[in-house]
Amino acid sequence: MTTQECDTRDKRTIENIESMLRVHKQLGEHADSLEVSIEDAAIVVRGELPSDRLKSELIPAVRQAGVLDKVCNCVQVPA
Numbered sequence: 001m002t003t004q005e006c007d008t009r010d011k012r013t014i015e016n017i018e019s020m021l022r023v024h025k026q027l028g029e030h031a032d033s034l035e036v037s038i039e040d041a042a043i044v045v046r047g048e049l050p051s052d053r054l055k056s057e058l059i060p061a062v063r064q065a066g067v068l069d070k071v072c073n074c075v076q077v078p079a
Contacts, residue, residue: 010038013067017043020065026057034058034075042070049075 001009014036021031027049034047043062049055055075062071 013043013065014038016065017045017062017067020061021058024057024061024064026054027061030054039072042072043067044072044074046074047076049077052077 017036018031021027021034021036024031027034030047030049033049034045037044037046045058045062049058055073055077058073058075059071
C-alpha cells in the first residue's frame with residue numbers, strides 16, 4: 001500500500017469515527033469537543049466529556065465505526 005493510500009484510508013477511518021460520534025445518542029452533543037487522530041497505528045481520542053459514563057461510551061462507539069485496532073481513550077473528565 002502506498003503512502004497516499006494509507007493517508008486516504010486513515011482519513012476515511014477518522015471521518016467514519018467522527019460521524020459515528022456525531023450520531024451517537026449520548027455522545028452526539030459532545031462530538032465537537034472530541035478530537036480523533038491516528039498515532040503509531042492506534043486510534044487516539046482526546047478532548048473533554050462531562051462524565052465518566054460518557055467517557056466509557058467512547059470505545060464502543062469507535063468499535064461501531066468498524067475500528068478493531070487499538071483505541072486510546074485520552075479524554076478528560078473534569079473533577
